[in-house]
Amino acid sequence: MKQSPSMDQWLAEAKADESAPRCGMYLAHNGTVRELPKKLVREGVDDGTKVTGMNFGYDADAVEAARLEALTWPGIEYVRVWLNEGTLAVGDDIMYVLGGDIRPNVIDALQKLVGRIKNEMVQEIEIAE
Numbered sequence: 001m002k003q004s005p006s007m008d009q010w011l012a013e014a015k016a017d018e019s020a021p022r023c024g025m026y027l028a029h030n031g032t033v034r035e036l037p038k039k040l041v042r043e044g045v046d047d048g049t050k051v052t053g054m055n056f057g058y059d060a061d062a063v064e065a066a067r068l069e070a071l072t073w074p075g076i077e078y079v080r081v082w083l084n085e086g087t088l089a090v091g092d093d094i095m096y097v098l099g100g101d102i103r104p105n106v107i108d109a110l111q112k113l114v115g116r117i118k119n120e121m122v123q124e125i126e127i128a129e
Contacts, residue, residue: 001086004093010080014100019077023100026078027107029114031094037126053127054088062121070113075105079113083122094124 007028014026033054039045063081070079078100084093097114099106 001088001092002084004084005082005096007096007098010096010098014078014080014098017078019100022077024102025106026098026100027103027110029095029097029110031096031114031118033088033090033092033094035090037128038124049128051090051126051128053090054092054094055086055125055127056083056088056094056122057085058083058117058122063117066113066116066121070099070109073105073109073112075101076109077101079109081113081117083117087127 007030010028011026014020014023033051034041035050035052037049037051039047063083067079067081070076076099078098080096080098082096084095088094095114095117097110097117099110099113101109
């Protein structure tokens, strides 16, 4: 497990970046380990199990390539990504993503980027009881 980043520090660094004059807002995503299993949340299947943790890993090169690609999307001026790794407990941070531009661009871009990372670049194995 890695130390989670400081969102205050990330925002200060984003506002000091050369892209800052072109950014009207920053939007952050913070994914955490939850106790409800994916099969319940995504598929509505409740077999009574609770998640107690997660084994988490990711393809760092693919994530960086996706981050760089996101910077080419219309209007996106700033993107930063951090992912945890290892055995995580309920409540631990899984990922942070920060994007900057204008509201419609950032909302759409973060939804697309987080979806790609979660669906294509990470390995999540829930530990359940």
